[in-house]
Amino acid sequence: MKGLVLKSTGSWYEVLVKEENKTYSSRLAGKLKLNKSDLTNPIAVGDYVQIEKEDDRYAIIKAIEKRKNYIVRQSPKNKHQLHLIAANIDLAILITTLKEPGFKQGFIDRFLITTEPQDIPVLIIFNKADLYGQEELKTFRQLKTIYEKIGYKVMLISCENGEGIEEMKKEILGKVSLISGQSGVGKSSLLNSLIPEANKKTSEISNYSGKGIHTTTFAEMIIMNTNTFIIDTPGIKTLSFNNLQVMDVVHNFREFFKYSDLCRFGRNCTHRDEPNCEVKNAIESGDIYLYRYQNYLNILDEIESQNHWERKKEY
Ligand SMILES: Nc1nc2c(ncn2[C@@H]2O[C@H](COP(=O)(O)OP(=O)(O)OP(=O)(O)O)[C@@H](O)[C@H]2O)c(=O)[nH]1
Ligand SMILES: [Mg+2]
Ligand SMILES: [Zn+2]
CATH class of the missing domain: 2.40.50.140 (Nucleic acid-binding proteins)
Incomplete structure (x- = not known):
């Protein structure tokens, strides 16, 4: 059965x-x-x-049964192992916010590295719109432009006053969606807005740190209707990439990959100091956003220093 x-x-x-x-x-x-x-x-x-x-x-x-796709993360307990978060997903929803807790630059890009190899469609949601002033709204519009240009849908919602909730409901009907994001961004609150019967525990963000305190402790799929399912997941503290090599990152920034064939070193180009790099030309001309490139360089740096440390330990 x-x-x-x-x-x-x-x-x-x-x-x-x-x-x-x-x-x-x-x-x-x-x-x-x-x-x-x-x-x-x-x-x-x-x-x-x-x-x-x-x-x-x-x-x-x-x-x-054979999986259509899956999302893995480095295990929080053993960094040499991978933890399977969920399988057979139609849509990965990344929830973030520009306020309470503050926005972590690079987090979206790190998340996209976990969905890109499996070609999982991603919806990026900015929650807590009710708390945004002019400054935050401007930042939101900039980020929306950046990510929509490369094919990810971006929406603004508030679980507090219901803004954008009906519109986002349309995105998930008939699908299996995974809800992911840092602790305290409002994943469980969103679930409660979408499915009041879900009755998910939510929690106050501790005042002194502004960080969530991980109310949800394991992934759980909630049935919205006979063909709509939503998976609530525990808050992500940090997304580490011990399992990745530099090339895994290079090939999973989708707008860079498109240009790779035109780089002198083709798909081996890391788009840093190599001569005749078409990705760098595209940044000059504004076809690729510098914001994404900076986040990309940070991830490469991190992986290289990590790998260096690992190698040293072996000898
Ligand atoms: N002002 C405001 N507060 C919100 C909104 N959505 C959620 N919150 C509050 O943010 C806090 C954290 O929300 P949760 O839904 O528990 O966050 P979570 O992402 O599930 O957190 P973890 O389970 O720890 O990963 C709660 O106090 C919510 O009431 C919103 O749109 N506006
Ligand atoms: Mg939660
Ligand atoms: Zn290049």
Whole structure:
């Protein structure tokens, strides 16, 4: 019998059997536990699985169906392992805000590196519009221009006064969407606005740090209607890229990649000091935004210094 994983808490999985409109608490069959991969978890929210019922509440997961796509992050516990966040996603929604907590430059670009290899469509949402003054609205418009030019949709909403919520609802109907973002940006609040029955716990942002305190602790898929699902995920503290090499980044900045073939060193060009680099020409001419390029350079620097440190440790 086929089921959809709605939630995983350690060794237990909540699996929905759509035909029965019923969930089963499920465990993994022994052979599935022995995974030889770098993943900390063999199954994620959004996975389709084959289950065998034990009774009307419990079942055993016998097999995992092939994934359409998935999102992984470096495991917070072991930096050499990857944590599977979710699978089979139609839309990744990145929630951010320009106020409470303050905006972290580069965060959007880092997030896009996790969706780009799998070609997952991304919707970037700026929440807490009710708190924005002229300055923030101007910044919002600039960022919207930058990201829409390269094909990501950008919206402004407020969970507080409902601004933009109806419009964003249209983007998610009929899809499986993943909601992601730093702690405290309002992921759970958005879910509550979209699906009042979800009744997600939200929390005050601690005053002194302005940082969220991680109210949501594991990913969970919430059913909006028979063909609309939303996955709430725990807040991201930092997106680290121990698993990546420089070239993974180079090839996943989509507007740069387009120009790579024209660089003298083609797809090996990192678009830094190489001669005849078409990406750098495009920045000069304004076809590529300097903002994106700066964030790109920062990520490359970080990966190179990390790799350097790793190599040193081995000898
Ligand atoms: N002013 C304002 N506050 C908001 C808005 N949306 C959410 N908040 C507040 O921001 C705080 C954090 O919201 P949550 O929904 O818990 O944030 P989260 O992203 O789920 O946080 P984690 O679960 O820790 O990752 C709460 O106090 C919310 O009431 C908004 O549009 N405007
Ligand atoms: Mg939350
Ligand atoms: Zn180049």
